[in-house]
Amino acid sequence: MDAVSATLLIQVKTITRPRGVPLKTKPVSKLRLCLVAAVSVFAIACSDSSDRKDPVDPPVQPPEPELTYQAEVVWTEYGIPHVIADDWGSLGYGVGYAYARDNYCTLMREYVNAAGESARYLGDDGDINKDFVFKLFNNDERIQSLFDSLPETLQDNFTGYAAGVNRYFNETGADNLAEGDEGCRGAEWVREVDYMDVTRLLHKTILRASSDPLSPFSTSVTPPEETMASARPSATPAELETMLAGYDAGELRDAMGLPEGWEIGSNAYAVGADASQTGSGILFGNPHFPWQGQLRFYVFRVSLGDEYNVMGAALGGLPIPVIGFNENVAWSHTVSTGSRFTFYELTLNPDNLMQYEYDGEMRDITAQTVSAEQVAADGSVETVEYTFYLSHFGPIIDLGAVSPLLSGWPNAAGTLVTYRDANLENLRGMEQWRNMGQARDLGEFKTALADLGIPWVNTIAADRNGDAFYGDISVVPNVSVAQYSNCVRGFLQEQLTAAGNLTLDGSDSACEWGNDPDTPEGIFGYDSLPKLETREYGANANDSYWLSNPRNLLEGFSPIIGREGVEQSIRTRHTFNMAEDRLAGNDPYGDPLFNIDNIRDLSYQATNHAAELVLDDVVAICDETADWSPYSANPGQATQACEVLGDWDGAHQLDSVGGHVFYEFWLRVRSEPTLWSMPFDVTMPVTTPSMLNTDPVNAEAVRVALGEAVDRLVEAGIPMDRPWGEVQYVEKNGERIGIHGGSGSMMFSVITSSLVDGEGYSNITHGNSYMQAITWDDGSCPDAYAMITYSQSTDPDSDHYADATRLYSEGGWIDMPFCEADRDAQEIRREMLEE
Numbered sequence: 001m002d003a004v005s006a007t008l009l010i011q012v013k014t015i016t017r018p019r020g021v022p023l024k025t026k027p028v029s030k031l032r033l034c035l036v037a038a039v040s041v042f043a044i045a046c047s048d049s050s051d052r053k054d055p056v057d058p059p060v061q062p063p064e065p066e067l068t069y070q071a072e073v074v075w076t077e078y079g080i081p082h083v084i085a086d087d088w089g090s091l092g093y094g095v096g097y098a099y100a101r102d103n104y105c106t107l108m109r110e111y112v113n114a115a116g117e118s119a120r121y122l123g124d125d126g127d128i129n130k131d132f133v134f135k136l137f138n139n140d141e142r143i144q145s146l147f148d149s150l151p152e153t154l155q156d157n158f159t160g161y162a163a164g165v166n167r168y169f170n171e172t173g174a175d176n177l178a179e180g181d182e183g184c185r186g187a188e189w190v191r192e193v194d195y196m197d198v199t200r201l202l203h204k205t206i207l208r209a210s211s212d213p214l215s216p217f218s219t220s221v222t223p224p225e226e227t228m229a230s231a232r233p234s235a236t237p238a239e240l241e242t243m244l245a246g247y248d249a250g251e252l253r254d255a256m257g258l259p260e261g262w263e264i265g266s267n268a269y270a271v272g273a274d275a276s277q278t279g280s281g282i283l284f285g286n287p288h289f290p291w292q293g294q295l296r297f298y299v300f301r302v303s304l305g306d307e308y309n310v311m312g313a314a315l316g317g318l319p320i321p322v323i324g325f326n327e328n329v330a331w332s333h334t335v336s337t338g339s340r341f342t343f344y345e346l347t348l349n350p351d352n353l354m355q356y357e358y359d360g361e362m363r364d365i366t367a368q369t370v371s372a373e374q375v376a377a378d379g380s381v382e383t384v385e386y387t388f389y390l391s392h393f394g395p396i397i398d399l400g401a402v403s404p405l406l407s408g409w410p411n412a413a414g415t416l417v418t419y420r421d422a423n424l425e426n427l428r429g430m431e432q433w434r435n436m437g438q439a440r441d442l443g444e445f446k447t448a449l450a451d452l453g454i455p456w457v458n459t460i461a462a463d464r465n466g467d468a469f470y471g472d473i474s475v476v477p478n479v480s481v482a483q484y485s486n487c488v489r490g491f492l493q494e495q496l497t498a499a500g501n502l503t504l505d506g507s508d509s510a511c512e513w514g515n516d517p518d519t520p521e522g523i524f525g526y527d528s529l530p531k532l533e534t535r536e537y538g539a540n541a542n543d544s545y546w547l548s549n550p551r552n553l554l555e556g557f558s559p560i561i562g563r564e565g566v567e568q569s570i571r572t573r574h575t576f577n578m579a580e581d582r583l584a585g586n587d588p589y590g591d592p593l594f595n596i597d598n599i600r601d602l603s604y605q606a607t608n609h610a611a612e613l614v615l616d617d618v619v620a621i622c623d624e625t626a627d628w629s630p631y632s633a634n635p636g637q638a639t640q641a642c643e644v645l646g647d648w649d650g651a652h653q654l655d656s657v658g659g660h661v662f663y664e665f666w667l668r669v670r671s672e673p674t675l676w677s678m679p680f681d682v683t684m685p686v687t688t689p690s691m692l693n694t695d696p697v698n699a700e701a702v703r704v705a706l707g708e709a710v711d712r713l714v715e716a717g718i719p720m721d722r723p724w725g726e727v728q729y730v731e732k733n734g735e736r737i738g739i740h741g742g743s744g745s746m747m748f749s750v751i752t753s754s755l756v757d758g759e760g761y762s763n764i765t766h767g768n769s770y771m772q773a774i775t776w777d778d779g780s781c782p783d784a785y786a787m788i789t790y791s792q793s794t795d796p797d798s799d800h801y802a803d804a805t806r807l808y809s810e811g812g813w814i815d816m817p818f819c820e821a822d823r824d825a826q827e828i829r830r831e832m833l834e835e
Contacts, residue, residue: 070090070834072832073833074827076823078807079102084303091308093160093835099164104169109189111193120375122189126375135371142203146203149427158199162194162197205318206427217398221395224410234413266540268458268540269599270538275593276775284600287768288766297314297315297323299786320434328464329440329464330774331461333459341394341422341477342513343417344503344511345504347507348415349362358392359509369385391418394419396409422475422523427453429453442462449471449526452475452525458470467535468535469538470531470532471530477524483504530548539575543568570747571747574748589601607652609748610746615650618702622706623646632708660718661713661720666746667745677693678691725739727761728742729762737802744767752764773785792804
């Protein structure tokens, strides 16, 4: 018989295995190997015994090729992936693949932004100024250096994450990617990525509260045509005062393109044993983050045997949870009031405007040119350049968009403004979040916090033992109380600082940021930052550390971290008002103290605290007003609005009628200088100011505000008596889903939406996002619930594009399956990923 040969090529991609079959790992190689095995089958010629040759040895089988990555992914209800692996690279691989399945286009768009390529590829969404900034701060040299600073396990994790994203892209193909508002099907900018892309995106996220929003000012600088001082005379102090009249931090925020609150915020409670009905800690986290883009949270669980086992959520593109829980500890974050940068005013050399004074000597201003691509008016792609000018602190900026005083080189004061960014070389947060997730109790958790890598948020945590914690343990420039008092010199620095933008004397080395022991250069160390360790409770709703518990005010810290002894926001007051009522049992939720059910009820009740303070008096003023024609072009509807407010339940539930009338009214009246008859009292920060001022002048302001509110609603075509769930909603695949909650200017449960004519508050931009409530009982599994309000996926074709949003609308929660048996009971899909 003639010899017959055959070759079988095998490429391993996805293996689906039955539930309960254990994951078997193979040796892990640092190299990515092609999994091709060749098998040859030979036929041996036959003959009689006299002609038979010696037996032929069986063919040698080639060794089974090693795998670079191997991860199992189990999806549970509402599309939550559980990634199980035996090494950090494989863990990243599984997370990257799972996230890309749901949000590849959102992620890829942010990789484009982080690389400074938005004006080239993203059309109207592109921003050449931000591109220049990220060409400067996310250049290859810096990103490689930041990546090299990570421990090897996280380097593997980042590299694996990129490989997982690429796997999804290559399996799906550019022409089959998601469509819709955040889609990218067939886009020319989709591509494979690597660890540099993962690192760039993380670094961009870290710069979210510093160099990123300052980009309009660092990219609007025009150097002098001549190095000698120009003929422009410096303004006198009186002229400076006139030019800066009315300037406040809001103008700078608006010039940055940032809405109030920087578009992100949060609420959180950490409840200790003394405030818990069970004696175990309770953690409630309620971030208010965007509903679109990379800052959407994504829910997942990661398990690396005994080394790491965490369930929670992260912003898009981050490979491990940054908010979450393990078997014994849970934590959340709220956006901190601390600054991440400071301005410095530079005194220029009149004989050479490219120099500035520093400790009596002159230093050169340096230049660095970057290039980026953009689409020209004729559709061609052109390369454009921008030159940054830098002091030793950082980039020179031009604040002319805020005030003419601050434009030019030099400005009207004869100086320049520059800034220093505390987060510029910071990638420590990823290691810190990993260590937080490995903590077995709050003591180990606080040790992890001491690494000082969290870029711009407070931390709130609780553990199984009943310990609770609040701290603004974040990256803050080390500007002491003494420096704050002594280094703000001259009119310009004083005015900018008073407006909320700390500006120091850049000519004196005594005004450089300080250094704390065992802490990265230039930032406050753990022991210098405000923190509350308690067995009762701590909370935060984006006001400063000062009020984290009404009986334990935190005082004596640098103003650069936050303000002390000042009036708190309505939302902060609501946060503590609800907590104090719960401790005493003075609410509808039964016996005093917290449990896992009533702490969730506090948020979903969606009550309006501003209305609790003023509604009765507003209705009384309504009743006293016989004729609304002086205040509204629609007096009949104004009368109806008063009747609606009189019957309103004071909440923003789906069936509440009147919330939109009050909201439009509150937008117009909340800043009235004489709104309150009882002013703020520093000894009663939760309950003051209070009592609506009903004197004739303020009552008239109430009528005007209500009349304008009615006219705006009539203009938008919104009836006064429409239920809130029909007024505020999100539309997904043609389905309108009513959304409870309302503006953070009024209440704890935040949904931020703008009024769209003919629709309502249908343009939801941010608010309640990944919400979690965790406690513990005698068992090993945490008792955990969560919600992802906008659902896991941005792909309209996904089963998880709207499912959790419907659950949120209905007032439900996801029972989080942390332990294996609970996970398997909720399983909807399982895959083994190998490469």
